[in-house]
Amino acid sequence: MICKISHFNKKLKIKYCTAAMADFRNRKHSSPFLLVYFLLIRSLFSTAADTITASARIRDGETLVSSNGVFQLGFFSLNNSTNRYVGIWYSNIPVPTYVWVANRESPLTGKNGALTVMAPGALSILNGTNGTVWSSTLTAPSPIPNPIAQLLDSGNLIVKDVNGDRFTWQSFDYPCDTLLAGIRLGWNYVTGVETYISSWRSEEDPAKGEYSSHVDPTGYPQMVLKKGDAFRYRIGPWNGLRWSGAPDTSNDPTYSVSLQMTRDEVRYTEGRVGDSVLSISRLDPNGEGVRSTWNDRTNSWTRYTNVPADNCDSYGLCGPHGSCNVGTSPSCGCLDRFVPRDPESWGRTDWSDGCLRRIALSCNGDKFLKYSAIKLPDARNTTYNVERRSLVECQADCARDCSCVAYTQLNISGDGSGCLFYHGELIDIRVMASAGQDLYIRMAASEPGGVASTSGNGGNRGRTRTIVIASATSVVVVVFVCVILVCVYGRRRKSDPIVGLFSATTHVKEAELPFFSLPTILKATDNFSNKNKLGEGGFGPVYRGVLEDGQEIAVKRLSKTSRQGVNELRNEVMLIAKLQHRNLVRTLGFCAQGEEYMLIYEYMPNHSLDLTLFDKEKSRLLDWQKRFDIINGIAKGLLYLHQDSRLRIIHRDLKASNILLDADMIPKISDFGLARSFGGNQTEAQTRRVVGTYGYMSPEYAIDGLFSVKSDIFSFGVLVLEIVSGNRNRGFLLKDHNLNLLGHAWRLYTEDSSRKLLDPCLDEAFDLGQVERAIHVGLLCVQNSPDDRPSMSSVVFMLGNDVALPQAKQPGFFTERDISIDHSSSSSNPTASYNELTITWTQGR
Ligand SMILES: *[C@@H]1O[C@H](CO)[C@@H](O)[C@H](O)[C@H]1NC(C)=O
Ligand SMILES: *[C@@H]1O[C@H](CO)[C@@H](O)[C@H](O)[C@H]1NC(C)=O
Ligand SMILES: *[C@@H]1O[C@H](CO)[C@@H](O)[C@H](O)[C@H]1NC(C)=O
Ligand SMILES: *[C@@H]1O[C@H](CO)[C@@H](O)[C@H](O)[C@H]1NC(C)=O
Ligand SMILES: *[C@@H]1O[C@H](CO)[C@@H](O)[C@H](O)[C@H]1NC(C)=O
Ligand SMILES: *[C@@H]1O[C@H](CO)[C@@H](O)[C@H](O)[C@H]1NC(C)=O
Numbered sequence: 001m002i003c004k005i006s007h008f009n010k011k012l013k014i015k016y017c018t019a020a021m022a023d024f025r026n027r028k029h030s031s032p033f034l035l036v037y038f039l040l041i042r043s044l045f046s047t048a049a050d051t052i053t054a055s056a057r058i059r060d061g062e063t064l065v066s067s068n069g070v071f072q073l074g075f076f077s078l079n080n081s082t083n084r085y086v087g088i089w090y091s092n093i094p095v096p097t098y099v100w101v102a103n104r105e106s107p108l109t110g111k112n113g114a115l116t117v118m119a120p121g122a123l124s125i126l127n128g129t130n131g132t133v134w135s136s137t138l139t140a141p142s143p144i145p146n147p148i149a150q151l152l153d154s155g156n157l158i159v160k161d162v163n164g165d166r167f168t169w170q171s172f173d174y175p176c177d178t179l180l181a182g183i184r185l186g187w188n189y190v191t192g193v194e195t196y197i198s199s200w201r202s203e204e205d206p207a208k209g210e211y212s213s214h215v216d217p218t219g220y221p222q223m224v225l226k227k228g229d230a231f232r233y234r235i236g237p238w239n240g241l242r243w244s245g246a247p248d249t250s251n252d253p254t255y256s257v258s259l260q261m262t263r264d265e266v267r268y269t270e271g272r273v274g275d276s277v278l279s280i281s282r283l284d285p286n287g288e289g290v291r292s293t294w295n296d297r298t299n300s301w302t303r304y305t306n307v308p309a310d311n312c313d314s315y316g317l318c319g320p321h322g323s324c325n326v327g328t329s330p331s332c333g334c335l336d337r338f339v340p341r342d343p344e345s346w347g348r349t350d351w352s353d354g355c356l357r358r359i360a361l362s363c364n365g366d367k368f369l370k371y372s373a374i375k376l377p378d379a380r381n382t383t384y385n386v387e388r389r390s391l392v393e394c395q396a397d398c399a400r401d402c403s404c405v406a407y408t409q410l411n412i413s414g415d416g417s418g419c420l421f422y423h424g425e426l427i428d429i430r431v432m433a434s435a436g437q438d439l440y441i442r443m444a445a446s447e448p449g450g451v452a453s454t455s456g457n458g459g460n461r462g463r464t465r466t467i468v469i470a471s472a473t474s475v476v477v478v479v480f481v482c483v484i485l486v487c488v489y490g491r492r493r494k495s496d497p498i499v500g501l502f503s504a505t506t507h508v509k510e511a512e513l514p515f516f517s518l519p520t521i522l523k524a525t526d527n528f529s530n531k532n533k534l535g536e537g538g539f540g541p542v543y544r545g546v547l548e549d550g551q552e553i554a555v556k557r558l559s560k561t562s563r564q565g566v567n568e569l570r571n572e573v574m575l576i577a578k579l580q581h582r583n584l585v586r587t588l589g590f591c592a593q594g595e596e597y598m599l600i601y602e603y604m605p606n607h608s609l610d611l612t613l614f615d616k617e618k619s620r621l622l623d624w625q626k627r628f629d630i631i632n633g634i635a636k637g638l639l640y641l642h643q644d645s646r647l648r649i650i651h652r653d654l655k656a657s658n659i660l661l662d663a664d665m666i667p668k669i670s671d672f673g674l675a676r677s678f679g680g681n682q683t684e685a686q687t688r689r690v691v692g693t694y695g696y697m698s699p700e701y702a703i704d705g706l707f708s709v710k711s712d713i714f715s716f717g718v719l720v721l722e723i724v725s726g727n728r729n730r731g732f733l734l735k736d737h738n739l740n741l742l743g744h745a746w747r748l749y750t751e752d753s754s755r756k757l758l759d760p761c762l763d764e765a766f767d768l769g770q771v772e773r774a775i776h777v778g779l780l781c782v783q784n785s786p787d788d789r790p791s792m793s794s795v796v797f798m799l800g801n802d803v804a805l806p807q808a809k810q811p812g813f814f815t816e817r818d819i820s821i822d823h824s825s826s827s828s829n830p831t832a833s834y835n836e837l838t839i840t841w842t843q844g845r
């Protein structure tokens, strides 16, 4: 065994044992003496080297470790292949995660390779006969005589002169599929070299695949994901804070993004605040951009965003001047004041031709119409002006130039400054649920003024929205608020949003979901006997049943109120059934007989969360660890609905009675995806109703009927505070104030005594840090403004990692409403959960 100790800079820097060390790892069980010897050597040289000198080489089996111990460089194989690669991975986690591969296109074929640094400063991988299979390019203008290679704490492998800091090369300039904090994507205009991310060909082959991710500086810089040379997904132009189409991460305490633009380069970087968390952004071989963080508790990577997330993320889906909205059907529409270029193909849901202005431009007295809450269109055909200019000045500049078809604020940070001017066609616009921007589009002088619809799909004008609260059991029907809004929509929709979206894009085979015959169900539920009734959910009664083979099931009889056709309904049910996640109730099958529809679910022995949580006796069984696990489980289920399922389901009625518990107390969300097709009584063909539950509804939803993922997040926040405190939000009363649970939690939080919110029935066995974190996250979710609320991915991240959290702002709906409500539901009544007040939002046309 040879151990080398090299000196340089008069400091003992390199301590590593060649060859033998690795062999020992493989053979260490062969002799106890060798094992002891190995451990002795390892303790002597406990600091693994992070550097290779010119005289040394790293052989297959040896590794370098960065001085913070986070990254490791060495040789590896993927699966059973004999191909060997040199790469960098995380050294302290059990899941192999390769963040960089040197010879991705030219693997070694055996285990006799070596990595060396040679003058004048190149890093090379040699094979068994000293042939060079890969070599770094020389980027330094002049050679350096004594190069060394060093693996830095950031995961960057650099080649530099032994006596200086001058780099000749760094791996961060040649990233593979992973964007680590500190990698600078973009262009060096001086050398013409681009730094970009490219996917692996497959999980077993790190060679360059067909997907890549770039900062495209054409026009104004935007981030794009390409398949080959074609745009697949465009995150949008930089707006001073972020890419225009990216979620607002300014309130994500752990994540920062920045763009530097100079005459010589344009560079985008992502940063992590705090070292405690491992985090990567990766472009996977299927072309999905995935951001994940390492979770020590589960010993796995938690995905918490992925793009493209839905249909509307497909580049240019709706053609020029089209606008995509996942919430409408069909998802493509023309921008307000635009009409399909070819109505016939548009009718066939072929949107590629896009739309035209209703009234052509004349460049004479044209005006501008504001379109809000959108992702800015493709910025390749733009010009810009970075001076401090107001919107009014931008408009004047755009009006003077007949080729300018639209303008917007270039930089929306601070008071805003600069202008971005669009030329040519406006393409790849989508409606954003939050963090959208405004675009001012040029209109002919004769076009009537007003405000542009943001729905993107047009509609009639003069729509009235009425909100009605109806109690499912009591006769009390309170007219809650009547809000009369003048909304401008374009043409009428043909069918319900989600159905159209799916039927346009998905062909569902019937055989995929088991069909149960009505006699089977009748037998299982004893003719829907009352003793088998579990309760009355939002969409109809639920019965327990036992199949002939003894399997227990739950049967939901959907109210016969949907206005959709049978086939559409069936399609939709099957799509919902395809959503599968550990924290969603699994659909076992369905049953259709005439107009009657039934969904068959797995049976949950521990029933709904409210029955345990709000019961004085049973709630003792929910210790803190169980509660925290339930919160985390719900968060993951909801994250899946919001982003991972690719259908972007907004639940709209998240509440304790919709969380079911299995035998191991694992929470499962139920009733997801039903709101759109079974949203209550639909007798009038043209009435759209949205269902929610008082106490869980966000202000913008209850008052304006505006729903988005952020309204679900509000409900989730309420649920978190309920789980921590063991109290319902609705009907929560304390003698000394008239705050509801949210208000009470907020008050305790501002007094720095959040822990008093914790359910007093819990014993001392809890982790106070976790309790406070859960309350803090809950309060962030119920903030009054939807934009302030974190996304579900941030929530999962903040719950799972010990990171600093932003200050919570005042919650919405934090006092008990001064309207009379039926408080008859009590926690000891087992059917209480089904008697909750339900608010129905009616949209007349
Ligand atoms: C290796 O093979 C297994 C089993 O076929 C597969 O699940 C895994 O994704 C493959 N790839 C890697 C990189 O382990
Ligand atoms: C790898 O090889 C082992 C043994 O030869 C075999 O059992 C296993 O299925 C192989 N895995 C893959 C992913 O090929
Ligand atoms: C490769 O080069 C190393 C170092 O120069 C030398 O010791 C070794 O013998 C060479 N191997 C072959 C096969 O030439
Ligand atoms: C080593 O690489 C050289 C040059 O790439 C090649 O000619 C030679 O065949 C390789 N030797 C082995 C053993 O693969
Ligand atoms: C950009 O817009 C101009 C002005 O309308 C048009 O002539 C040109 O073809 C467009 N260029 C591209 C690349 O779309
Ligand atoms: C639906 O509402 C109408 C009036 O709005 C009512 O007459 C009808 O009975 C309701 N149907 C159901 C199934 O609740």
Ligand SMILES: CC(=O)N[C@H]1CO[C@H](CO)[C@@H](O)[C@@H]1O
Pocket (backbone or CB within 6 Å): 605, 606, 612, 621, 622, 662, 663, 664, 665
């Ligand atoms: C808290 C609670 O009710 N737990 C029950 C969940 O279901 C299992 C299996 O039916 C029971 O053993 C638990 O007591």
